[in-house]
Amino acid sequence: GRVVALGGRLDDFTAELTETFAEPGSQWQYVSIDTHVIGMVVRGATGRSVPELLSEKVIAPLGLEHAPYYIVDGSGTAFVLGGLNMTTRDYARFGQMFAQGGEWNGKQVVPADWVTASTNPTAPTAEGQIGYGYQWWIPVGAAEGEYMARGIYGQYIYVDTARDVVIATNAADRKFREAG
Structure with a gap:
């Protein structure tokens, strides 16, 4: 929250994380930042933003009544760990x-x-x-x-x-x- 409140990039914060709470594969625990990593991978693989992809692939076909509102970081990158408002x-x-x-x-x-x-x-x-x-x-x-x-x-x-x-x-x- 502090990184975003100060105008930082959530991607930079995520990439700097090095500590783990357990050996990989030994314990499952929901961690929101893991979902943001999924978004980083999707953006990297497609060269497109998550809102752009979601709009084209899901929102337009569903014909939503109102455009979603996305919470973004200091660089305008939409959160994937939360912040999709509909x-x-x-x-x-x-x-x-x-x-x-x-x-x-x-x-x-x-x-x-x-x-x-x-x-x-x-x-x-x-x-x-x-x-x-x-x-x-x-x-x-x-x-x-x-x-x-x-x-x-x-x-x-x-x-x-x-x-x-x-x-x-x-x-x-x-x-x-x-x-x-």
């Missing part, structure tokens, strides 16, 4: 597209095999704890096809494909990290 209805539209196997209005927006792979609990989380796929959380005791996206302070997209349910919420819960 209306609740547009978050729900994104969730519905995933619930439909990546399809929206007859067009395959996200490959169906990616939807399946990304929403399965593949991270080695502790027994009895929330599961994690590829950027999706899987609730404890979830049935197949039940998963969610969650943002800090209470933004959620909950998907239950078996029941054909998608629930999206936006919130400002400053006690998000507290139990209960």
